[in-house]
Amino acid sequence: MTSALYEQLQGLFGVRLRVVRLRMNKYEFVSPGVVAIPGQRLGFNKGFLVRDPDGHTMRIVEK
Numbered sequence: 001m002t003s004a005l006y007e008q009l010q011g012l013f014g015v016r017l018r019v020v021r022l023r024m025n026k027y028e029f030v031s032p033g034v035v036a037i038p039g040q041r042l043g044f045n046k047g048f049l050v051r052d053p054d055g056h057t058m059r060i061v062e063k
Contacts, residue, residue, distance in 0.1 A: 014062040015046060022050055030057055 015034050022029070030049035037045055047061035 015048065015060055018060055019048060027051065027053075 019029075019034060028051040030051065031047075034046050034048050037047065044061035044063045047059055049057055049059055052058055
């Protein structure tokens with residue numbers, strides 16, 4: 001996938017596209033998938049947790 005196409009899809013599908021790419025690359029997910037966060041107290045409305053190759057947990061969010 002070209003980076004221009006990826007950027008266009010990212011704008012349309014947000015964090016869901018990142019989930020697909022991470023699952024294709026066999027990353028370990030802590031969250032079951034994209035989780036909606038009610039309200040805007042945290043500054044974002046949905047996201048998920050995934051482990052990097054070293055085992056560190058990363059939070060990926062969509063504002």
